[in-house]
Amino acid sequence: MGVFVFLPLVLPLTAWPVARLAAQHLHPRTATRLLTALAAVMAVCSTVCLALLMVVGTAQLPGNPLPDGWSDPEVRAAVPYDEVAGRAAVPALLLVLAACTGTLRRHRRVRRRGHAALAGLPDTEVAVLPDGEPYAYALPGGPRGRVVVTTALLTHLQPAERRALFAHERAHLTARHHRYLLTVRLAARANPFLRPLRAAVAYTTERWADEAAAEAVGSRRAVARAIGRAALVSRGTPVPTLAGLAAPGPVPRRVAALLAPAPVTRAWPSAFTAVGLAAWTAAAGTAVSAMSSANSAVTLALVLRAATPL
């Protein structure tokens, strides 16, 4: 199989253009689902590949409980640089496991602490906290998902904008956006090349909630103004960026998208435009990579199975 064995580890790179195009041109709901599924498949293939490499590389080491057949010369011939790759795969796999466990634990901890902080308040969906710092977010899990808003933010918003804010946060909860976010986060831990997908999904879930809010309150402008105003009052902590190179951040892009007409559901751009051609090429490339990624992982697994003494 030659170097093809290593493909699942680097093929996530091919998902970058499709992530960019999907975030810009697809309906945010479609984009979120597509990119999350893509990230999950690629992360699983990459991790399986890593585990198999580790097995091939280490089965011959003394004291290893794995079948000796797994590191027969025939099997090892399928893996180039088996000595190095096998040994490098062990720490890499451990790193992936530790990073994913850490992410899961942090996720649970924030949720638990968030709900614990609200203990003693009336059990309503929206929890308004008297705080001078303007912020708002959706807290998933617990007995029920809750929307947390501070009085500082509410005083800066008009009634229509408040409704937009609540609708936005509610959309996060009802569509369970935290699951998509957790999936892409774990995927990015499993293979760092998947990080751009994480950023893309973080953006598309916000856009999804914006669109849902616009539909719920019946005004795209009210949602746009709510986002703009909230961002301007809570701008306290500037992000360090290279000013000259910085592309518009997610907030202006969301506002601009809301001031434009609503995105059309399930419409891939036609293949006869420049954007469409690029999108289709990127999507096809990504699909091929995902499949060859899965193929490499399965082939390696089959080789090992054949080598297992019965």
Added chain:
Amino acid sequence: MTDDREPGRRDRRQRPRRRAQGELEGLVLAALREADGPATAGWVQERLGGDLAYTTVITILTRLLAKGAVTRERAGRSFAWTPVSDRAGLAAHRMRKVLDRESDREAVLASFVTSLDAGDERLLRELLERAGPEGAEGPEGREGED
């Protein structure tokens, strides 16, 4: 950082009845708010039906003091406690602590907006100007959705 421990685990060790730390703080604060003027820890303990140890009440009051939810003044040999904030204020304080402590809370809490840099801010102001003043809702609200 003793606060780092899970409240549930702590309760299992100290008390047969399990109650979250936040809940106890809320109870003590609520009892204190029912008093006319400053109250002593003993009064609070009595008010809560005596199912909390005196030392537990003192511990919780001290914790509330650290959070700025109560104040105290010396009255003879003990302290008299006065509530400053209510349950919502206490919850706000706790939530701030959760948010400040978690560096990558974005993973769990999809917050409404993220911070802006200078370029973003300028762009955003331009966009909002284009959106027009509030109340001037155009009929454009739902276009393209059918």
